[in-house]
Amino acid sequence: MLKLFNSLSRKLEEFKPIKPKEVGLYTCGPTVYNYAHIGNLRTYLFEDFLRRILVYNGFKVNHVMNMTDVGHLSGDQDFGEDKMEKEGGDAAEIMTLAKKYTDAFLADIDKLNILRADVIAPATGNIVEQVELIKTLLEKRFAYETELAIYFDVARLADYPKLTNQKLSDMKVAARSDVIIDQNKKHPADFALWFKLAGRYKNHILRWPSPWGDGFPGWHIECSAMSRKYLGQPFDIHTGGVDHLFPHHPNEIAQSEAAFGVPLANYWLHGEHLLINDGRMAKSEGNFITLQTLIDREFNPLAFRYLALTTHYRSRLNWTWESLLGAKNALYNLYAQISVLEMAAGGAKEFEQAFEEAINDDLNTAQALAVVWDLIHSEEESSAKLASLLKFDQVLGLKFKEAWIAGRDIPAAIKQLVIEREGARAAKDFQKADELRRQIEAAGFTLEDTIDGWRLKKKF
Ligand SMILES: [Zn+2]
Numbered sequence: 001m002l003k004l005f006n007s008l009s010r011k012l013e014e015f016k017p018i019k020p021k022e023v024g025l026y027t028c029g030p031t032v033y034n035y036a037h038i039g040n041l042r043t044y045l046f047e048d049f050l051r052r053i054l055v056y057n058g059f060k061v062n063h064v065m066n067m068t069d070v071g072h073l074s075g076d077q078d079f080g081e082d083k084m085e086k087e088g089g090d091a092a093e094i095m096t097l098a099k100k101y102t103d104a105f106l107a108d109i110d111k112l113n114i115l116r117a118d119v120i121a122p123a124t125g126n127i128v129e130q131v132e133l134i135k136t137l138l139e140k141r142f143a144y145e146t147e148l149a150i151y152f153d154v155a156r157l158a159d160y161p162k163l164t165n166q167k168l169s170d171m172k173v174a175a176r177s178d179v180i181i182d183q184n185k186k187h188p189a190d191f192a193l194w195f196k197l198a199g200r201y202k203n204h205i206l207r208w209p210s211p212w213g214d215g216f217p218g219w220h221i222e223c224s225a226m227s228r229k230y231l232g233q234p235f236d237i238h239t240g241g242v243d244h245l246f247p248h249h250p251n252e253i254a255q256s257e258a259a260f261g262v263p264l265a266n267y268w269l270h271g272e273h274l275l276i277n278d279g280r281m282a283k284s285e286g287n288f289i290t291l292q293t294l295i296d297r298e299f300n301p302l303a304f305r306y307l308a309l310t311t312h313y314r315s316r317l318n319w320t321w322e323s324l325l326g327a328k329n330a331l332y333n334l335y336a337q338i339s340v341l342e343m344a345a346g347g348a349k350e351f352e353q354a355f356e357e358a359i360n361d362d363l364n365t366a367q368a369l370a371v372v373w374d375l376i377h378s379e380e381e382s383s384a385k386l387a388s389l390l391k392f393d394q395v396l397g398l399k400f401k402e403a404w405i406a407g408r409d410i411p412a413a414i415k416q417l418v419i420e421r422e423g424a425r426a427a428k429d430f431q432k433a434d435e436l437r438r439q440i441e442a443a444g445f446t447l448e449d450t451i452d453g454w455r456l457k458k459k460f
Pocket residue numbers: 028029223248252
């Protein structure tokens with residue numbers, strides 16, 4: 001039985017899909033105005049663990065992800081500059097930039113062995129659906145028009161904002177100290193569904209026709225429109241980072257539920273932040289680390305995946321280079337152990353049960369990794385170990401099969417020396433590690449440490 005922590009109820013709940021054996025999953029995607037940093041990537045890793053665990057449990061997953069390429073203003077509020085337009089240029093140049101960062105994002109997630117969503121939908125490719133949804137909200141009087149924009153009327157919903165502990169009355173006080181750009185907003189917390197080409201956005205470059213004149217959509221409406229288009233409403237699981245707990249997700253819920261009178265999604269999951277030096281990662285803080293930064297320092301991207309697995313998705317991960325190095329050593333040690341196993345057959349049932357219990361306990365991947373190591377160190381048959389590990393890797397995504405294949409054609413005695421050397425390195429006994437390397441080379445093999453782990457070659 002799969003249990004998930006639902007942000008809506010703030011409780012651990014048994015997962016019950018709408019359709020038997022099928023899951024609709026919507027994960028909020030990136031705003032493609034820059035490279036993703038490793039804090040962003042941690043969220044996509046958590047969502048990948050979730051998706052793979054659903055598949056492991058026998059569900060067919062329909063996974064939809066949006067790409068925000070218009071309407072996300074700096075600061076996540078309804079003022080500030082459109083993130084996409086910050087760099088300047090005409091419409092074609094802005095779209096070229098969006099393409100560049102979309103491609104970079106997809107390349108990053110491929111390197112992390114994150115499965116791509118079945119549908120990857122850009123906001124600018126679904127403007128008509130967003131306009132239709134805004135029309136529905138106006139007809140049902142959940143929205144109103146000013147000279148500058150169309151706003152969602154938050155006071156019309158008794159339970160706005162869902163997912164947070166905030167009350168609307170408190171938000172009014174808080175928002176008063178902010179800059180209120182549009183004096184005709186009914187409530188400071190009302191958020192924009194559509195911006196007109198007026199006021200600050202008079203010269204906004206990305207623009208589309210609408211019944212209210214040319215303009216561009218607000219940030220939140222794209223997810224309401226596209227999740228409904230591709231998954232229907234309600235669908236099963238909606239996810240994102242904890243920074244979406246407000247304002248993005250409550251605003252998605254407000255739009256979709258006001259328009260159609262049914263819930264948007266049944267389960268909401270949120271991944272915690274990755275912290276660096278106990279602070280949030282941001283370009284302005286000078287601590288903006290991308291996947292390429294790790295690769296430049298010769299880290300295998302899967303070492304970062306291993307590190308993400310070691311911390312529960314609802315706990316903060318305090319990131320350091322030392323923790324990444326520890327994850328890399330553990331991963332390569334694991335690869336060395338796997339490379340000496342016999343052809344897969346059967347399976348270690350007890351361990352498979354423990355693994356399943358861990359992942360089904362709100363994605364306890366740290367415990368699942370502990371099961372992996374227990375199995376490695378157990379007395380189970382070598383072939384059973386490999387069979388179970390390959391099965392576990394459907395969830396872990398650490399490429400165990402590749403590690404095993406790479407270990408073929410090398411005498412067992414030599415592989416044993418490599419395992420001992422990985423163990424010595426993990427224990428920081430570098431003298432012993434060097435001695436073992438000399439033994440391996442004396443036996444006629446060269447041992448190279450590469451970004452993908454070690455590589456053994458026969459000397460000729
Ligand atoms: Zn979203």
